[in-house]
Amino acid sequence: MALARTFAVALHGVRGHVVEVEADISAGLPAFVLIGLPDTALGESRKRVGAAAVNAGCPLTQKKLTINLSPAALPKQGSGFDLAIAIAALSAAGTVPPDSAAGAVHLGELGLDGRLRPVSGILPAVLAARDAGFARVFVPAGNAEEASLVEGIDVLGVTGLRAAAIAHGAELDPVEEEPVLPPQPEVREAAEPDMADVAGNDEAIAALLAAAAGGHHLSMVGPPGSGKTMLARRLPTILPDLAGPEAVEATCIRSLTGAGVGKDLVRRPPFEAPHHTASAAALVGGGTGRIAPGAIVRATHGVLFLDEAAEFPPSVLDALRQPLENGSITIHRASGAASFPARFQLVLASNPCPCGHYGSADEECTCSPMSRRRYFARMSGPLLDRVDIRLTVRRLGVAAVRSADHQRSDRTSELLRARVETARAVAAERLRGTEWSRNADVSGSWLRAGERRLGSRAIAPLDRALERGAITMRGYDRTLRLAWTLADLDQAPSPDVDHVGRALFLRRGIAS
Structure with missing residues (x-):
């Protein structure tokens, strides 16, 4: 047999594309030719596969071997094609039955000793293989546990090339x-x-509870020591567990980053808190070679916390504007493009001024009005317009600290999470039959039409704010969504004037 084929998977973002790996043995001087738009890591597989085959006791042909990765126009990256290349070559030489090789997908990197090394992105790759109709996939033994999370496909974890053959x-x-x-x-x-x-x-x-129930973005401004970071880090604890497609998507992202998955899907919402010196590429993703997911992708279905938000470069913060609207990010580079999900809750925390003491009762601010305006100008108006809840957090007094012990049992994360789950269930029932499940994702035009349209009395405060120019049309719709969330928390059939007023108050900022 001079020509044989098998299959592998090329990952672009979280989407996998099945690649046909063809091997042809022809007369001529010994050579190993790899074509089909491989990157540097994949191009080096010729040396890895050749040495691995010899050390595994199944050497490749001494004739001219040509490996083609099809479709040829699709960029291929990484070392996860090694096993497929080796099996295709052995099949062309007659060592491996061609029918068996052509009916399976092969994933994994070969070491020089012939053993298979684990690779990242196994879960989305196996999902792509199953969706393409394949019934069998070979993966490294170290990735077998992760690959077995995919139902409907036979996963074979093998230790090396010889075991696969x-x-x-x-x-x-x-x-x-x-x-x-x-x-x-x-x-x-x-x-x-x-x-x-x-x-x-x-x-x-109460504002964090509303943010969790509806999936709303949140901003907190206050002096150092007022508890902004403490509050933000506890927001994920009141979010419901991930289930269904959300859990699969979060686990695929974790697999792509190489962080390890384990025996079960990711169930708890992720939490990402990049440092304020992070670049735009670190935040949204990128890279000169393989396009890697950024912090907003890793925070999908969880929380992205930007502490000291006003210290981030404005260009980095403005890179969030499109993902906040679309719930996804497409990164274009000279080597190609990759799309990632980016549906996260944004939490911003910042000081009121460079010295941090503006508005404080016990410390004197040394900043000029111009420096304060320049400090907050780093967070652009279009970015803040996408934030539904804005808090002014103040330092606690002695009375609040001493009375805290009496309130602990009334607002544990477990109790608050139960309220969030109940409110989300109410919203999901109302939104059944639509593409949305959370209030923060609902289209404003849908809320302003038909039976969802609120009465003139309930909507009056919002209409007046729009007429005065106090809010934009985007802010109008976002306040409506927040009002529906407050109504769901109160188990009300629809928002009344109190819910709309509270939502408008939360959007314009409150003092705690």
Whole structure:
């Protein structure tokens, strides 16, 4: 057999594309030619595959071997094609039955000793193979646990090239090999933060509850030590567990980053808190070679917390504007383009001025009015217009600290999460049959039409704010969404004038 084929998967973002790996053996001087738009890491597979095949006891042909990765116009990246290239070459040489090789997808990087090394992105790759109609996929033994999360496809975890060839029916003597396992991250047992740890700040906690129930973005402004970071880090604890497509998507993103997945899908909402020196590429994603996901992608279905938001470069902050609207990010580079989900809750925290003491009762601010305006101008108007809830958080007094112990049992994260789940269930029932499940995602035109349209009395405060120019049309719709969330938390059939007024108050900022 001079021509054989098998299949692999090329990842672009979280989407996988099945690639046909063709091997042709022809007369001529010994050569190993790889074509089909490979990157540098994939181009080096010729050396890896050749050495691995020899050390595994199934050497490649001594004739001219040509490997074609089809479709040729699709860029291919990474070392995960090694196993497919080796199996295709062995199939063309007659070592592996061609029918068996052509009916499976092969993923994994080969070491020089012939063993298979784990690779990142196994979960989205196996999902792509299953969706393309394949019933069998070969993966490194170190990735078998992750790949088995995909139902409807037979996953074979193999330790090396020789084991894969034998599984296909090659007449080779089996050899015991130690599987190459992925590095295990250091696990530190730490107690999960709880909202009951927060002293006072009743209005702030009520605002966080609304943000969690509706998926709304949040901004907090206050002096150092007022509890902004403490509040933000406890927002994920009151968010419901991920389920269904959300859990699969969050797990695929974790797989892409190489962080390790384990035996189950990601269930808890992720939390990302990049430093204020992060670049735009670190925040939204990018890279000169392979396009890597950024912090907004890793925070999908969770929380992206930007502490000291006014210290971020304006260009970095403005890169968030499009993902906040679309819920996704497409990154274009000379090597190609990659699309990632980016549906996260944004939490901004900043000081009121460079020195941090503006508005404080116990500290004197040393900043000029111009420096304060320049400081906040880093967060552009269009960005803040996409934030539904704006809080002014103040330092606690002695009375609030002493009374905190009496309030802890009334607002634990577990109790607040139950309220959030109930409110989201009400919203999901109302939005059944639409493409949305959270109030923050609903189209404004849908809320302003038909039976969802609020009465003139309920909407009067919002209409007056729009007429005065106090809010934009985007702000009008976002306030409506927040009003529906407040009504869901109160188990009301629809927002009344009180809910609309509270939503408008939250959007324009409150003092806690």
